[in-house]
Amino acid sequence: MKQIKLNIKTKNENYPIIIGYDLTKNLLPILKKNSITFNQCLLVIDKKVPSKIINKITKSLKSKKLFKYYFDANEKNKNLKKANEMLNILLKRNFSRQDCLIAVGGGITGDVSGFAASLFKRGLQFINLPTTLLSQVDSSVGGKTGVNTKEGKNLIGSFYQPKLVITDTEFLHSLPVREIVCGYAEILKHSLIKNKNFFNFLNKNTQEILNLKSNYIEKAIHQSCKIKKDVVEKDENEKGLRKILNFGHTFAHAYEASLGYSKKLNHGEAVILGMKSALKFSLKNQILSIKEFQSIISHMNKLKIPLEVKNYFSIKDLNKILLFMVKDKKNYSKKINLILLKRIGHTVSKNHYKKEKIKNFLRQELTN
Numbered sequence: 001m002k003q004i005k006l007n008i009k010t011k012n013e014n015y016p017i018i019i020g021y022d023l024t025k026n027l028l029p030i031l032k033k034n035s036i037t038f039n040q041c042l043l044v045i046d047k048k049v050p051s052k053i054i055n056k057i058t059k060s061l062k063s064k065k066l067f068k069y070y071f072d073a074n075e076k077n078k079n080l081k082k083a084n085e086m087l088n089i090l091l092k093r094n095f096s097r098q099d100c101l102i103a104v105g106g107g108i109t110g111d112v113s114g115f116a117a118s119l120f121k122r123g124l125q126f127i128n129l130p131t132t133l134l135s136q137v138d139s140s141v142g143g144k145t146g147v148n149t150k151e152g153k154n155l156i157g158s159f160y161q162p163k164l165v166i167t168d169t170e171f172l173h174s175l176p177v178r179e180i181v182c183g184y185a186e187i188l189k190h191s192l193i194k195n196k197n198f199f200n201f202l203n204k205n206t207q208e209i210l211n212l213k214s215n216y217i218e219k220a221i222h223q224s225c226k227i228k229k230d231v232v233e234k235d236e237n238e239k240g241l242r243k244i245l246n247f248g249h250t251f252a253h254a255y256e257a258s259l260g261y262s263k264k265l266n267h268g269e270a271v272i273l274g275m276k277s278a279l280k281f282s283l284k285n286q287i288l289s290i291k292e293f294q295s296i297i298s299h300m301n302k303l304k305i306p307l308e309v310k311n312y313f314s315i316k317d318l319n320k321i322l323l324f325m326v327k328d329k330k331n332y333s334k335k336i337n338l339i340l341l342k343r344i345g346h347t348v349s350k351n352h353y354k355k356e357k358i359k360n361f362l363r364q365e366l367t368n
């Protein structure tokens with residue numbers, strides 16, 4: 001099967017994303033072809049990735065000194081303690097900066113291990129093999145790494161680009177449908193903020209993509225990464241433009257945090273809910289037309305997941321949600337910054353919303 005290569009050029013690093021099926025069996029030749037050399041390697045492996053694929057990876061790297069760290073990926077384990085455990089292995093095994101850390105997992109595994117790599121001797125070679133749809137279309141692109149604390153999500157972290165991303169669609173076949181839908185949410189987000197043609201493609205081929213049909217899934221991943229690449233290359237450290245990637249996320253992060261990162265609502269589902277809130281807010285404030293709003297909502301309905309905030313929260317959660325929204329790291333004052341949708345493919349950034357206005361909006365969401 002053909003491979004797709006996308007080069008990401010940031011101030012700090014130029015690196016390729018290679019997309020294809022069954023790439024892991026040729027991992028070492030791919031690394032060599034991309035000028036990545038090392039003596040020892042720490043493999044940080046999500047426990048749920050099938051051992052059949054892990055065996056292919058270890059077989060391909062058999063000429064290298066390998067250490068494995070199995071990671072139980074959930075938002076509660078996305079913490080400093082786990083990053084520290086990885087750092088301790090690197091220290092004990094006397095890794096040098098020229099050795100490497102390879103993450104084999106979803107967004108959580110990639111974020112924590114990328115963070116550990118960024119800290120180790122101020123920067124260890126980091127290779128990412130994203131294994132969920134969400135990580136393949138979003139978190140593996142752009143170099144944000146980090147961990148959660150009880151105060152909120154991703155509040156400690158770094159910008160640290162990988163040396164290489166290998167996106168093998170074989171990983172996706174062991175994912176539960178729920179996780180496929182979560183990845184689809186970020187694909188949809190990319191189309192909404194930047195590309196109406198891509199939105200139309202998604203609208204027409206939703207089932208093919210959700211069923212991981214060859215060519216459709218690769219195209220969706222490629223287009224999605226391309227949109228994120230264009231944004232990240234212009235604004236690596238989120239000084240301005242990159243904030244549009246946050247569409248729906250100020251709500252989403254507050255929803256996740258308010259539920260204590262419970263499995264009831266995972267990140268991708270929170271993103272869908274958060275985007276729906278941002279769309280409704282855009283509509284109510286006459287930023288988005290009813291026609292476009294309805295076309296997006298009918299697309300979202302095809303995902304067949306509970307899309308109402310009320311399914312997860314009641315009015316007694318209102319203040320908690322609001323507090324997390326105010327604490328969002330993208331706010332620089334007491335007012336709440338929101339990325340809203342003007343029309344499909346175009347966002348607006350509004351940073352003047354008073355807490356009360358958002359509170360009224362959420363109150364209606366939770367009571368109507």
Ligand SMILES: NC(=O)c1ccc[n+]([C@@H]2O[C@H](COP(=O)([O-])OP(=O)(O)OC[C@H]3O[C@@H](n4cnc5c(N)ncnc54)[C@H](O)[C@@H]3O)[C@@H](O)[C@H]2O)c1
Nearest residue numbers: 048073106107108109131132134135139144171174175267
């Ligand atoms: N760095 C960024 O730019 C960025 C962008 C978006 C999201 N994120 C972060 O990514 C995280 C969400 O990522 P995610 O949705 O990949 O979550 P995740 O890493 O928790 O993976 C989801 C679930 O799938 C399992 N899993 C992983 N690969 C599998 C496979 N191949 N087969 C079967 N099961 C598998 C995991 O064990 C987990 O239970 C959040 O913490 C979010 O903050 C980061």
